[in-house]
Amino acid sequence: MTDGSRLMSLGETFSPFDAHLTDPYPFYGVARREEPVFYSPQFDIWCVTRYDDIVQILRDPVTFSSRDTIPHHVFPPEVTAALADYRFPTHLINADPPEHSRLRAIMNQGFNPAAVEAIASTVVSSANSLIDSFFDDGEADLFGQFAYPLPLRVILRVLGVPDADLQQCRTWSENLDAIFWGWATATTDHLVECARGLVAFQRYTESLVADRAAVARDDLISRVLHAGLRDFAALTHEEVVDLVPGLIIAGHQTTADLIGNTVSALLADAPTMRKACEGSISLQDIVEEGLRYDSSILGMPRTATTDVEIAGTSIPAGGKLFLLFGSANHDEKHYVQPDRFLPGNEHRSPHLAFGKGIHFCIGAALARLEGRIALELILQRLSGLRASGPVAPRTPNMIFRGFSRLNVQWDIT
Ligand code: HEM
Secondary structure, X not given: OEOHHHHHHHHHOOOOOOOOOOOOHHHHXXXXXHXXXXXXXXXXXXXXXXXXXXXXXXXXXXXXXXXXXXXXXXXXXXXXXXXXOOOOOOOOOOOOOOHHHHHHHHHHHHOOHHHHHOOHHHHHHHHHHHHHHHXXXXXXXXXXXXXXXXXXXXXXXXXXXXXXXXXXXHHHHHHHHHXXXXXXXOOHHHHHHHHHHHHHHHHHXXXXXXXXXXXXXXXXXXXXXXXXXXXXXXXXXXXXXXXXHHHHHHHHHHHXXXXXXXXXXXXXXXXXXXXXXXOOOOHHHHHHHXXXXXXXXXXEEEEEXXXXXXXXXXXXXXXXXXXXXXXXXXXXXOOOOOOOOOOOOOXXXXXXXXXXXXXXXXXXXXXXXXXXXXXXXXXXXXXXOEEOOOOOOEOOOOOEOOEOOOEEEOOXX
16 A cells, blocks of 8 residues: 555656647646555545546546535636625536535436437537638637537527627636646636626526526527426525536537547647548547547546555545546547547547446536537638648647647648
């Protein structure tokens, strides 16, 4: 058995915001081999890197709670003051059973297969209209002009948020992301601005929910507000208000990064790009390999509810864990040539990009649908697609792995 003080060496070099931002996978490989569970003193977290250990944790939500998944940071006083009117939300993602079981059962009604299929035409028309808006330029920032706005537009439509509020929701989503997961590189002034955005986002959501409570419409907010399940009490207005901003974030940032990371992997690999354009590898295989090879969610937190041992390392009760899905997805015990992007490769295990167990991503089917349609239209319409200029830096973030932009060119003849 080992303890935290003897595991400091690898943990001290864990640098998700700088040294490991561009390519964290070699570092994860060292960790899986040498210190599969290591302690990061900078973040006060125990990072878990092997597939099997992560799966075991995901299967046991009693020992490994999700209560701190939306983190409570200690901010400078100016930021705390700006957050005075903010109600810290309870969402699916930071709820444990039995509370989670009730929220999930009600939300599942909104994300059933029929509901997702019904969104397909919105995804196709939104994707086409975005490509129309820049096609004649022959070049674009495919992340900022397509990958990001597409899933944002889709999730806002699903929820029933007016298109006119898209830009505002984008800014508030960025504010929320910066406060909870991008705080380490943000200035206090910026965090104060983000904190004000969070409060405004909550006020805005309250008005949306009040509107749907008065008159139900054909949207997800109305469906979950008015959902009736025999075994569970209906959601209160406050609970729905808490769910909406999280759904907007989870519903677009992740999928934007899926599209951006997968297109980037294709651009870096001419033979695979050629096969994708010819249709000799399926879009579904490309999306699945994109999810595995460069997961848009690097990791998710858990909290140990009791003293526990993982891979020979003792974690004290209350210890914060960080489950590195990005590392699990490159675990050589489960994947053949894990560090290569090989769509259609016969891997030994399914990827963990959407997690596993009771918190398995509720939007997985929607994300897969959006990824497939986005890739199909990009490959069909932007012929001769190629990178333009150097690869842009990754956005510094503890959870989300994606690009800040993706500059490309194509033929417009
Ligand atoms: C490529 C896109 C996506 C990825 C990689 C992704 C990844 C994940 C992961 C890893 C989890 C599990 C978190 C945990 O175990 O703590 C999760 C949960 C969740 N995701 Fe996604 N997600 C994606 C798209 C979406 C979309 C489109 C939506 C909504 C429309 C969504 C909504 C959620 C929600 C609400 C949860 C919490 C479920 C629960 O706790 O029961 N996600 N997602």
